[in-house]
Ligand SMILES: Nc1ncnc2c1ncn2[C@@H]1O[C@H](COP(=O)(O)OP(=O)(O)OP(=O)(O)O)[C@@H](O)[C@H]1O
């Protein structure tokens with residue numbers, strides 16, 4: 001059993017959360033981990049080396065989790081609680097409130113997870129957002145579109161990774177998209193919500209803003225440029241840190257993000273704000289009260305030498321954070337895709353890995369695997385991270401790598 005070290009409870013993680021577990025250990029923490037342990041996000045053998053106590057529990061049952069937290073906390077003081085997964089953000093706030101440790105309020109965490117609650121809160125506080133309506137049937141969608149019009153976006157209120165986030169330019173497309181939307185089931189045993197959002201489509205460059213909120217003080221850490229696929233689906237195909245923009249736009253974006261963070265009542269967590277710079281100014285797509293996915297924290301670390309994983313844990317512990325950049329470089333990630341079919345050839349993997357500036361080349365596929373069409377983040381088949389002295393250098397290298405790698409399907 002742990003003695004002097006402080007105790008961190010982690011409830012579930014994405015694959016990239018393995019780094020967060022290792023970081024916790026490096027910070028000298030005693031790590032308790034709750035996991036359903038039956039889905040692809042379960043801790044790996046390697047993860048387990050950094051976990052002191054692993055509990056297998058239905059993390060989709062708040063009651064079960066609260067019961068276990070109560071049981072453990074009778075004998076062990078838990079100093080902080082965190083999740084490395086969007087779906088468990090509200091649960092973590094409940095646990096933090098029960099334990100009396102740092103975190104966002106339960107209301108706030110619901111508003112940063114449930115996309116309808118988020119839109120309502122942002123609207124009530126005058127933040128800059130697209131027009132939106134809630135619907136729960138084809139009839140209510142068809143009624144709503146009389147107000148929202150085309151092009152529009154429909155989406156689930158409690159999912160992630162762009163699952164069933166669909167753009168429609170006319171009624172026919174929208175009805176087809178509606179069928180897809182209602183069939184989408186959340187992953188990891190998360191309960192399906194049968195309420196959906198209809199939103200005005202916002203045109204413009206998409207970026208994200210990574211920030212750290214400490215006792216209500218917002219520290220903006222990075223602007224990330226996003227490359228999103230075109231068509232009816234929105235698949236994030238690349239990100240670059242930093243996104244360089246003129247001062248006026250920068251100030252407008254910062255104001256928009258600050259308004260959003262304040263409106264949602266975020267006081268203690270990392271935030272990942274997705275913004276589109278529309279001709280009418282920046283508009284909030286969503287604000288998450290957790291680390292950005294898609295290796296964005298890694299890009300921030302390569303570009304600025306700031307470890308946002310460490311920072312997320314420090315905030316949860318109530319420790320002081322250091323937001324100073326130790327360097328001013330750039331990093332890019334590009335995601336791989338291929339024509340739908342079976343993979344018959346992969347080439348040049350080694351060539352790319354050996355090139356200076358390429359920090360990661362990870363393929364989630366091998367010869368013989370089936371590639372599906374590009375519909376959401378899960379249909380991507382790998383990623384490449386590159387670094388450079390500036391954005392151009394990092395992006396040129398990632399474009400080169402993307403061109404060199406051959407993934408042939410038939
Ligand atoms: N109203 C909108 N107008 C324009 N684009 C939108 C709109 N809503 C969503 N999108 C696009 O779809 C993407 C995914 O939408 P959203 O963030 O709401 O879903 P998500 O499942 O949380 O995705 P992720 O987990 O990848 O952030 C956005 O990043 C954006 O590119």
Ligand SMILES: [Mg+2]
Nearest residue numbers: 162274285286
């Ligand atoms: Mg999003």
